[in-house]
Amino acid sequence: MLSIKVLGSGCANCVKLEALVKEAIAELGVEAEVSKVQDWPQIMAYGVMATPGLVINEKVVHAGSLPDKAKVVSLITSALV
Numbered sequence: 001m002l003s004i005k006v007l008g009s010g011c012a013n014c015v016k017l018e019a020l021v022k023e024a025i026a027e028l029g030v031e032a033e034v035s036k037v038q039d040w041p042q043i044m045a046y047g048v049m050a051t052p053g054l055v056i057n058e059k060v061v062h063a064g065s066l067p068d069k070a071k072v073v074s075l076i077t078s079a080l081v
Contacts, residue, residue: 007053
């Protein structure tokens, strides 16, 4: 099972990223635990200085902008290998 974390303060793009992640997981039929990290010291511990950020299995795979759905699907698919 994948561990996916959405990093961000709760801004509109952070909320959209969480929704995109959930849509992608549903489409792929993948089991994943999705959580939000809103605590700035925790976000900065990942080395992310601009949100939203996406962490899959404790690896930062995207940060600083809102990726499109195809990119999110690609990032999740890559983590399955």
